[in-house]
Amino acid sequence: MRGRAELALAGITVIWGTTFVIVKSALADVSTFLFLALRFSVAAIVLAFIYRKAVRRASLAPGLLAGALLFTAYVFQTMGLELTTPSKSAFLTGLSIPLVPLASSLVYRNKPRLVEVAGILVASVGMVLMTSPGLATAQWAVNKGDLLSFLCAVTFALHIVVIAHFSPIMGFESLAVIQVAVAAVAGLVLSPFAEPVRFHPTAGTVVAVLVTGLLATAVAFTTMAWAQQYTSATRAALIFALEPVVAWLTSFVLTGETLAFRGKVGAAAILAGILLVELTRSGRGSETNGAAATS
Numbered sequence: 001m002r003g004r005a006e007l008a009l010a011g012i013t014v015i016w017g018t019t020f021v022i023v024k025s026a027l028a029d030v031s032t033f034l035f036l037a038l039r040f041s042v043a044a045i046v047l048a049f050i051y052r053k054a055v056r057r058a059s060l061a062p063g064l065l066a067g068a069l070l071f072t073a074y075v076f077q078t079m080g081l082e083l084t085t086p087s088k089s090a091f092l093t094g095l096s097i098p099l100v101p102l103a104s105s106l107v108y109r110n111k112p113r114l115v116e117v118a119g120i121l122v123a124s125v126g127m128v129l130m131t132s133p134g135l136a137t138a139q140w141a142v143n144k145g146d147l148l149s150f151l152c153a154v155t156f157a158l159h160i161v162v163i164a165h166f167s168p169i170m171g172f173e174s175l176a177v178i179q180v181a182v183a184a185v186a187g188l189v190l191s192p193f194a195e196p197v198r199f200h201p202t203a204g205t206v207v208a209v210l211v212t213g214l215l216a217t218a219v220a221f222t223t224m225a226w227a228q229q230y231t232s233a234t235r236a237a238l239i240f241a242l243e244p245v246v247a248w249l250t251s252f253v254l255t256g257e258t259l260a261f262r263g264k265v266g267a268a269a270i271l272a273g274i275l276l277v278e279l280t281r282s283g284r285g286s287e288t289n290g291a292a293a294t295s
Helices: 002-026 032-050 057-083 086-093 096-108 114-131 144-170 172-194 203-227 233-240 243-255 261-279 285-292
Strands: none
Touching: 002 057, 002 086, 002 203, 002 233, 002 243, 032 057, 032 172, 032 203, 057 086, 057 144, 057 172, 086 114, 086 144, 086 243, 086 261, 096 114, 096 144, 096 261, 114 261, 144 172, 172 203, 243 261
């Protein structure tokens, strides 16, 4: 069962990694908030059907908080993806994993471990290398899309802390349905006011909505709920940490995107920072939720 579970988690990682390129392409034909509204609406309908008996009224408040953070994170990610490359967006979003201990220490007022601080510092160096076009001071300028991707990572880290805290109390299924439903409603309500609505239905747009809504959200949540019963938090986290690598390879194969040597070193440093934190964590269930919620 562990082998099947980890194979399923690897499949989710591949799905998440490939969606960066798919979403990047779809954003040429649909505005950010409308795309998110469609994505989360599809996912909410499916999850509500699957987990209809598990939804509890007590999960409403935590679900509202988790949903607000989830939607905000995806707004940052999707808007950033319009202005940066898929691989850079994926690696910068992956910073949420080493940022979790820092976010947790701020919320619960406990000190992060030295190795966690080291992981954050290594990943931060990687972020600088990936986002700065040159080493001369005059050339240092962070792309707006890179900044939005980093803000996405920060917001995801906060979302992870919330999910890790409330999932054991409220139940993962109930919290999953409510948070995705909140994100869907937020997208539908804000879409007409946040930006000019743009929607040109194409095959690529439909595929992007269905893949991200059904596979990357609804199926992914369901599969994780099953698979993580049979493997450790550390092994699951290591599998998920490969998501930006998959995004990088997918972008290279489909669009020909390449990174300069400095960008490759930065990507490796970000991945090293993620692994440094994850390899030294204990296999607690809350950390399993944390690792899973970053994508």
